[in-house]
Structure formats: structure tokens, C-alpha cells
Amino acid sequence: MKKLKYTAIALAAILTATSCDFLDSDPQGIMTKDEVKTQTEGLVIAAYSALGNDHYDVPFSLWPYGNVRSDDAYKGGGDVNDIQHFHYYETAQNIDPTFGEADRLWFNCYQAISRTNTALAALKQLSLEDMPLRDVRMGEMYFLRGHFYFMLKEVFGHIPFVDETTPDNEYEKTPNTLSNDEQWTWIAGDFKKAYDLLPTSQTQVGRADKYAAAAYLAKAYLYKAYRQDEKNNVTNIDTSDLDKVLTYTAFAMTSGYGLEHDFGFNFLPGGYQNGKESMFAVQYSIEDGTQYGRLNWGDVLSTPQKLGCCDFHKPSQNLVNAFKTNNGIPLFETFDNQNYNMSTDKSDPRLFHTVALPGLPYKYNSELIYESDWNRNTNVYGVYASLKENVDPSCDCFKNVNPFRGNSKNRIIMRFADVLLMRAEALIELNRSNEALTYINQIRERAKRSTTLTGYAPNMNVAIYVPGTNCTWNQEFAREALRWERRLEFAMEGSRFFDLVRWGIADEVINDYYSTEVSRRSTLYAGARFTKNKNEYIPVPQNQIGYVKGIYKQNYGW
Numbered sequence: 001m002k003k004l005k006y007t008a009i010a011l012a013a014i015l016t017a018t019s020c021d022f023l024d025s026d027p028q029g030i031m032t033k034d035e036v037k038t039q040t041e042g043l044v045i046a047a048y049s050a051l052g053n054d055h056y057d058v059p060f061s062l063w064p065y066g067n068v069r070s071d072d073a074y075k076g077g078g079d080v081n082d083i084q085h086f087h088y089y090e091t092a093q094n095i096d097p098t099f100g101e102a103d104r105l106w107f108n109c110y111q112a113i114s115r116t117n118t119a120l121a122a123l124k125q126l127s128l129e130d131m132p133l134r135d136v137r138m139g140e141m142y143f144l145r146g147h148f149y150f151m152l153k154e155v156f157g158h159i160p161f162v163d164e165t166t167p168d169n170e171y172e173k174t175p176n177t178l179s180n181d182e183q184w185t186w187i188a189g190d191f192k193k194a195y196d197l198l199p200t201s202q203t204q205v206g207r208a209d210k211y212a213a214a215a216y217l218a219k220a221y222l223y224k225a226y227r228q229d230e231k232n233n234v235t236n237i238d239t240s241d242l243d244k245v246l247t248y249t250a251f252a253m254t255s256g257y258g259l260e261h262d263f264g265f266n267f268l269p270g271g272y273q274n275g276k277e278s279m280f281a282v283q284y285s286i287e288d289g290t291q292y293g294r295l296n297w298g299d300v301l302s303t304p305q306k307l308g309c310c311d312f313h314k315p316s317q318n319l320v321n322a323f324k325t326n327n328g329i330p331l332f333e334t335f336d337n338q339n340y341n342m343s344t345d346k347s348d349p350r351l352f353h354t355v356a357l358p359g360l361p362y363k364y365n366s367e368l369i370y371e372s373d374w375n376r377n378t379n380v381y382g383v384y385a386s387l388k389e390n391v392d393p394s395c396d397c398f399k400n401v402n403p404f405r406g407n408s409k410n411r412i413i414m415r416f417a418d419v420l421l422m423r424a425e426a427l428i429e430l431n432r433s434n435e436a437l438t439y440i441n442q443i444r445e446r447a448k449r450s451t452t453l454t455g456y457a458p459n460m461n462v463a464i465y466v467p468g469t470n471c472t473w474n475q476e477f478a479r480e481a482l483r484w485e486r487r488l489e490f491a492m493e494g495s496r497f498f499d500l501v502r503w504g505i506a507d508e509v510i511n512d513y514y515s516t517e518v519s520r521r522s523t524l525y526a527g528a529r530f531t532k533n534k535n536e537y538i539p540v541p542q543n544q545i546g547y548v549k550g551i552y553k554q555n556y557g558w
Contacts, residue, residue, distance in 0.1 A: 036122075037131045043119040044137050047144050048206070050112035051282045052294050056404070057083055058104045059298030060282075061389065061411060063313045064089055065155050065538070066494035071513035072319045073492060074381045074524060076312035077301070083312075091528035092510070092535045097558065103541035106156065109148045113162070116145040120164035139197030143208040146190030146216060147413065153183055154223070154498045157232070157537030157555050161186050172548045176540065184224030191217035195248075200255070205274050206283040211255035215279050215419050218248035222422050225429070226502045231556050232536040234504030237429050245426035249419050252279075257416045259442065263450035264353040264364070267388040269397045269409040279414040286397055286408040295399055295406035299389040304356070306374035307393050308405035314375075315355045315384040317520055318513055319491055322484070323351035328448075328463025329470050330484050336516055346461040350447050352454040354491050356385035363392040364453040380523050386492045417443060417489055425482050433478035440478075440485055441465060447488075507532035533557050 054060040064086045067073040080087045085101055088094040120141045126134050145163075152159045160176040161183070178186065194213040202209050225241035226234050260266055260277045274281065286293035301312035321336045325346045340347065342357060356362055362370040372383045389411065391398050397408045420443060424436035441464040448462045465481060467473035486499055500506040510530040518525040534557025545552045 036126065040119065040122045040126060040131065041137070043115070043122050044140060047112065047115040047119050047141055049294075050108075050115050050148075051144070052284060052296070053108060053112065054298035055104070055108075056297060056299075056301045057086075057101050058108055060108075060151065061298050062151065062155065062494040063299070063302070063492075064101070066497045067313065067492055069510075070497035070500060071316060071509060071517075072487070072496045073316055073386070074314040074521070076314035076381045077310055077376065079377055079380055080523065087524075089538070091514075091525060092530045093527060095535075095538060097539040097542040097545070097554070099538075099541070102156075102538055103543045106152065106541050106544055109152050112148045113145055116141040116148075117162065117164040117166070120145075124164070135197045136199060136202075139194045139213070140208050142190045143194035143198065143213050143216070146187050146194065146220070149187045149190065150216070150220065153187060154501075155538060156540055158540065158553065159183065160552065173551065174548075176552045179230070180228040181224060184220055188217060188220040188224060191220055206281070208280055211252050211257060212280040212414055214248040214252040215414050215416075215422075218245045218252065218419070218422050219414075221245050221248070222426065223502055225426075226504065228504075231533040232501070233533065234502075239430060242426040242430050245422055246430075249423040249426070252416075252419045253423075255279075257419075259416055259420075259446045261446075261449065262452040263350050263447060264453045266412060266415065267353060267409075269391055269395055269407070273410045277416045278410070278412045279416055279419075281410040281412045281414075283410060284408040286399060292399060292401050292406065293408055295401065295408055296389070296411055297406060299411070300401070300404040300406045302386050302389055303405040304362075304370070304374040304385045304390075305376040306371075308400065309403045311374075311376035311381070311385070313386050313389075313492070314381045315386055315492060316517065317382060317384075318517060319487075320351065320355055320384060322487060323348045323354075325461050325463075327470060328461050329465070330481075330488075332480055332484065339520075342458060344459070346459045348447055348462045348488055349450045349454065349457065349460040350462075350488050350491075352457040352460070353450065354387055356387050358383050361456055363387060363390065365392045365394065366456065368392065368394075380521065382521075388492050417446075421482065421486055421489065425486075428475060428478045428482055431475060433473060433475045436478055436482065437465060437467070437473060440481060443485055443489055501536045506530065506536055510535075531557065
């Protein structure tokens with residue numbers, strides 16, 4: 001770990017700050033309780049600010065790792081050499097532990113974790129009398145730490161865990177050799193602490209609450225349920241963990257959170273932000289006195305080239321085809337046989353909120369028509385663009401930070417829709433598929449009414465599942481329906497690849513994708529091949545192994 005212990009020095013400096021006025025009644029070197037409280041609140045805010053401390057090639061949205069490595073997205077940009085390491089992830093070839101982007105992702109996440117640990121250490125020095133909100137703030141820090149450990153775990157596989165009690169001289173002696181199950185237990189432990197300490201509501205927007213902690217705790221247990229051996233094989237699904245998913249999703253569903261009336265409302269700025277479906281989100285800002293504001297730097301590359309730069313993170317043809325429907329039901333077996341034709345094919349309305357299609361308004365602006373010439377390299381990456389993270393350029397949240405174009409729209413980390421689908425997944429794997437039907441159909445009912453903003457879109461058609469009428473609802477079908485629903489609902493949000501790994505089907509799905517997509521994108525996928533028991537995780541960065549003098553163990557297969 002790259003000397004992150006030194007952020008503790010900042011805490012020491014704060015707690016030994018001297019008075020500037022020799023007439024002060026307090027001895028020099030001692031702060032009043034109010035000053036300590038204020039400084040500690042500052043440490044908490046610093047930990048929250050880490051949520052936005054990413055970069056265009058170190059995005060916390062994880063689009064290169066959760067989308068581009070899957071069947072959902074192409075890397076995009078100028079060509080395969082533009083941020084070439086992301087292209088290597090795209091094809092599962094030539095990946096190396098020396099990649100700087102992965103090293104910086106590791107470092108930035110641990111820097112954020114260090115901030116939470118520093119804040120926790122300070123909070124533990126205070127009593128509830130000193131700081132009535134102490135326990136709440138501790139819950140927030142456990143929540144944030146769990147979030148960053150979750151990110152690291154799903155990308156790197158085997159990671160070291162340090163907390164606020166880890167001595168400085170132990171940071172570089174902490175190995176990354178916990179088993180998969182032990183790691184998820186550690187992460188779930190952070191969210192359980194957060195759940196126990198947090199209130200059900202917060203007075204300030206953007207702070208984690210008990211319901212968000214319950215949702216994330218359920219997510220940790222869902223990942224933990226799929227037991228993996230040291231070669232990344234899924235060996236069994238633990239029912240006791242699935243029961244915990246049901247427990248915590250049930251609690252999350254008692255909140256005031258719920259599905260937005262229209263799917264597209266989740267991905268709009270201004271008054272749509274922090275809506276009823278947003279359980280936890282990164283809060284960005286603009287015109288806040290800084291040069292550019294707190295923009296979403298992690299996603300600036302996905303702006304279409306016509307609007308400035310840089311046309312990365314492009315929806316794949318396979319993803320677009322997956323939205324096709326027949327009588328409102330997905331084409332599970334044949335969806336990719338022919339490319340989507342907007343004039344003739346029926347499709348799920350969520351397509352038009354997820355993918356910019358030539359000839360249609362961009363971000364619902366009827367005066368701004370997206371066309372093929374908005375793209376940087378159609379021969380390599382096609383003609384689609386990602387919509388969810390982008391905004392209408394007429395929005396005052398859109399900022400020219402030449403050569404890039406950024407925006408200050410929130411990025412949602414936990415949506416209520418995920419609570420419903422996690423619950424459905426647990427029920428299906430517990431052989432209670434009939435109970436799962438209602439939750440999947442709630443998502444599909446919402447998809448059906450998600451036409452408020454897209455009256456221009458042709459041939460929208462989605463239906464709920466009606467057993468005995470349009471499907472045979474057994475465990476096998478329910479599992480396929482659930483997995484399809486997750487793909488469409490969270491497309492381009494950074495989770496697809498991690499779902500495939502959790503289910504133990506990444507090699508099958510990705511290699512099937514390569515075999516068909518190579519005929520469409522030969523420049524991209526010639527020679528692409530996913531290696532089972534290796535490519536489920538990227539390698540631990542070599543720089544980090546060097547910093548700890550070889551204590552970290554490299555992932556299996558690397």
C-alpha cells in the first residue's frame with residue numbers, strides 16, 4: 001500500500017494545533033472541544049469528497065472494468081491505441097500488472113479508505129457529549145469504507161484490509177491473502193456497522209442513511225453467497241447468505257425510497273437529482289468558487305465527439321440488440337442473430353434512455369438530433385453513444401473544460417431498482433421463483449411507462465411476465481429473466497462484468513460475445529479470448545507489490 005499511512009500525519013497536526021492568541025484561556029497546543037469537533041467534521045467531509053476524486057482514466061464509475069470488459073460496451077475513442085490498456089481489458093489480451101491506470105485506481109481507492117480510517121480514529125477520541133452526532137458520522141465512515149473496499153474487491157479479487165486500528169508500521173505488513181469468503185465477510189462487516197449506527201434519514205443531502213447501508217449490506221451478502229475457490233470458480237451458492245439478502249432488502253423496502261415513475265428520471269440533472277430511487281449518489285457541483293466546480297471527471301471521456309471530446313464508452317451492438325422484444329418479451333435465444341432495426345424492431349423503452357441512436361433527439365432535446373457524424377471512429381466503434389452519464393449540452397451543468405466536456409449531474413451508486421432485483425435473485429436461488437416474479441415485474445412495469453420523455457421513439461413494447469401465457473415460470477426461466485433484467489436495467493452503469501463473474505458464467509458469455517462480435521468489429525476483437533480462472537480479475541498492480549516488498553500475493557493465473 002503506497003504509504004497511505006501518512007495521511008494520519010494530517011490528523012496529528014490537527015489534534016496538536018496551537019493557539020494563535022497567547023491571551024486565549026486554553027493552553028497552547030490544546031484545542032477546545034468545539035474546535036476538535038469542527039476539525040473532525042472536516043475529516044468526515046474529506047472522506048466524502050474522495051467519492052469524486054477520480055480521473056478520466058481512473059474512473060470510479062468503473063466503466064473500463066465493469067462495462068468494457070463485458071458484452072455491453074466498446075472502449076471507444078480514436079482507435080484501439082487510445083488509452084490502449086483499456087483496449088487490452090476489452091479483449092482480455094496483453095493485460096499486465098504494470099498498467100498505470102490500474103495502479104492509480106488501487107491507490108485512489110486506498111487513499112479514500114485512509115481518509116475514512118483517519119476520520120474514524122478521530123471520532124473515537126470524542127464522546128457523545130463532545131459530539132452528539134459521533135456515532136452517525138462513524139456509521140457514514142464505515143459505509144464509505146465498505147463502498148471503496150467493494151469496488152476494489154470486484155476489480156482486483158484479492159486485496160488487503162486495513163482499518164482505523166491498524167498501526168502505521170503494519171500497513172506494509174498487511175497481506176492480501178484472505179479467501180474470497182473472508183473478504184466479503186470483512187466488507188459486509190463494514191456495512192453492518194454502518195447499518196447499526198446510521199439513522200433512517202439525514203438532514204443533509206448526500207449523506208448515507210440506514211436504508212442505503214441495508215441495501216449495500218444486502219449487495220455484499222449477495223456477492224458473498226456465490227462461493228468462489230482460489231481459481232475463481234463458483235463452487236456453490238450459500239443459502240444462509242441469501243437469507244441475509246432477504247432480511248436487508250426487506251428493511252430497505254420499508255423506506256420512503258421507491259422506483260421513479262419513469263426510468264429516465266434517474267439520469268437527469270437539476271430537480272431530478274436525489275429523487276426517490278436514488279439511495280446513495282455522488283454529489284457533484286458547478287460554480288462553487290473553484291475553477292471548474294466538482295465535476296464528474298471520471299466520465300468526461302464519454303461525451304460524443306461532436307460535442308467536444310472524446311467519444312469513449314460506446315454501447316455495443318450486442319447490448320442494443322438485447323433490448324429487442326417480441327410481444328414485449330426479450331428474445332433470449334435469438335436477440336443477436338440480426339442487428340436492431342429501429343424502423344421494424346420492437347424494443348424495450350429503456351433502450352432510448354441508455355443509448356443515443358442516429359436520427360433521434362439527444363438527451364430528449366428535440367432541437368438536437370444525434371447523428372452518425374457525432375462519432376469519432378464509426379469504422380471501429382460504430383454509431384452509438386452512452387446516454388446515462390451525459391447531459392443535454394444546453395444544461396447549465398454542462399461545462400467546457402477544454403479539451404473535455406464535463407458535467408455536474410449526480411452519479412447514483414445505489415438505486416432502489418437494485419434492491420428489488422437483488423431480492424428477486426435471492427428468492428430464485430432459494431427455489432422461491434414464484435415470489436421473485438412480482439419484483440421483476442415491478443421493474444418491467446416501470447419500463448413500460450418510461451415514455452414520458454421519449455414520445456419520439458418508435459416501436460416501444462415491453463410486457464410483464466404472465467406465467468402460462470407468455471412464459472413458463474420455473475427456476476430456470478426465472479434465473480434467465482432476472483439476469484436479462486439486470487443487464488437492461490443497469491446497462492452502462494458499471495456492473496455487467498461483475499454480475500457475470502458472480503454468477504460464474506463470465507468465460508461462457510464473453511467468449512460467445514467475442515465469437516459473434518468479431519464479424520462486426522474485426523479491428524477490435526481479432527484474437528480476443530477470455531481465459532477462465534484468470535480474467536475474472538485483473539492483476540494486483542506490480543507497483544503495489546513492490547511497495548510492500550512482495551507481501552501481496554498475485555492473483556491466480558497472473
